Amino acid sequence: MREKILYVLGVAATLLLVRNLYVIFITLPDEQDQGAIYRIMFFHIPAWFVCFTAYFLAGVTSVLYLVKKQFKYDVFSVSAVEVGLAFTLIGLATGSIWARIIWGIWWTWDARLTWAFITCLLYAAYLMMRNMMDDASTRARFAAVVCTFAFTSVAITFKAIEWWRTQHPGPVLSLPGRSAGGTMDPEMEAALRLNYLALFVIAGVLIAVRMNQEKRLREVESLRRQVHAM
Amino acid sequence: MTPAVEVQKAWKYFGDYPALRSISLDVPAGTCLALLGRNGAGKTTLLRILSGLSNPSEGSVRILGHGSRDYQARARTGMIGHGIGIYDELSAAENLRLFARLFHVRDAEQTVQQWLTRVSLDRVQNSVVREFSRGMRQRLALARAFLHGPSLLLLDEPFTSLDDRAIALLQSLLADALKGGATVIMSTHQLREAMELATHVALLDRGKLAHSGERPVQMLADPTWLYRTYGDSQ
């Protein structure tokens, strides 16, 4: 039953994404200053929000794991980090393409970009570390501690535009239309909102699928131990 | 009188695999419990929980009337694990001094000297442990475990890999400790050595407590009696 709901949600979100793609690429006109490239923002901004939300929730569930020692929290945090990392890569790639067109460079060592990159490396290391531990309980404990530390880096990335002068365009929601000094076009805002919805639901479905796998994985591990103990 | 060790419905999971299943065990003060069972039955896991190295996943453990990680419980427990637990780069006296300080032994220096004499390492006390023979290291490890006059001794396979001299020493140390009112819990395969001291036995079988109680008389003549009577006859 749960799996069916997941599939339905996944299909619905994919259909919404297709519909959004049509609107973004066909219906909406070019933006007045940035031209065609502004469309990448419909993916760039939601992708970052998805990954920050995922990392934030992974941080919260890691602390919960340490307090309650229930595997469901560990399962959630590893799934969230994995999906979050995928969206981080989407965010970095789309940002990089946008920067090539608008700034003329693929990358700049700007505070926000740098910290986003560091965060990406950190969570990749977290996943690597998990691979190197055989006992599920130890793995969950250590991973939770690392995830708690890693969250400081997410917090810095988020705060980076306030702490340091940065080239990264500021407060995010007003971005696409603001370059002209006005507010965002309502049509664009609606498209952005719907794409938020699509990406968030897709991420949620991916996390849920990943959680199932992770649970099965632990069951297989323990069955294997049981066989060895016989 | 409160038991030295009270374990109530303790479970320990490694992942989803239960290494200990609902263990309930009271060990009265002043007794010597031999913890028996095959490899992988959970003896080490249980001893690690009693030593405060590990927390039970469910259930509760009281050591000498305190929580298993409390200062009061830890300060009065002595332990011998799989490794000998002494530092190769330090000298014999430095090793003992370190643990005397960590356990807040009064008259630390005097106690250290007494123990060095007792395990016959007083003449080499300033040599680095790395230069010691195996037997000397084992005797030093015994001194480390008994140094602070513990009320509870947790020994994981203490007779395995000891030489004759160390076995005799350990047996006399344990006999003295029991005479002084201490409680001893040891896991062991060397049934003959253990049965001379054990007043109680507990048998673990694949994480479950198959039997616990006073040592049956039959075991003196036939140490494997318990396995055959209560063990899983698969």
Add this chain to the structure above:
Amino acid sequence: MRFLRQTASIAAKDLRSELRTKDSLNAAGSFALVIIVLFSFMLDPTETQTVYELSGGLLWLVFAFAGALILNRSFARELPNDCLDMLVASPVSSSALFLGKATANFTLLLVVELVCLPVFGGMYNLSRWSTHLGPLLGVVVLGTWGVTVIGTMFSAITVNLRLRELMLPILVYPIMIPCLMAAMKLSTVLISGEAITGDDWIWLRLLIGFDIIFTSLSLLTVDFVLVS
């Protein structure tokens, strides 16, 4: 009181066994000197102004690399004979154990740094490096504490992994970045012979802030790492 005594005992134990073999001190010290030599190929050592501008960054790279060697040994030292089990089973609290080991690592790394600093200043002809010696040492102490407190924590985690020598730097450097970044900026200013002014105060605040954050985070979570 008891806590401090235990912390001191653990730190003294680590320092004593390190001084007996000097394994990690020698390794970290010579590694640091090798990197300082390598820098001379990376930049033109006669262009003193450029060296001044890069000095903080170069120094802290040296310190961080040398630190990883010391930190790798910290808990690996406890592995033979299962000594860590004995410490955890003794009446020492996890946080006292952690602070003791962190203090020992801090002292060792500081010794390496205090050797590297004048060598670096002398070999690259940075005549002004010691004009603000007091504040510079203060920054070195604060930065080193940040590096060692994070490093000790992760040394405790990675000691149980396969490939622990590889995993420690991968995990530890990204987390250390805030401390390293602040220490680099401040050291560059001070080595160039200037005082910390205006805009640079934020870096000092960041450095102290991160020291406090990472120290308390470590003390809060270390029990979960040491007790299974």
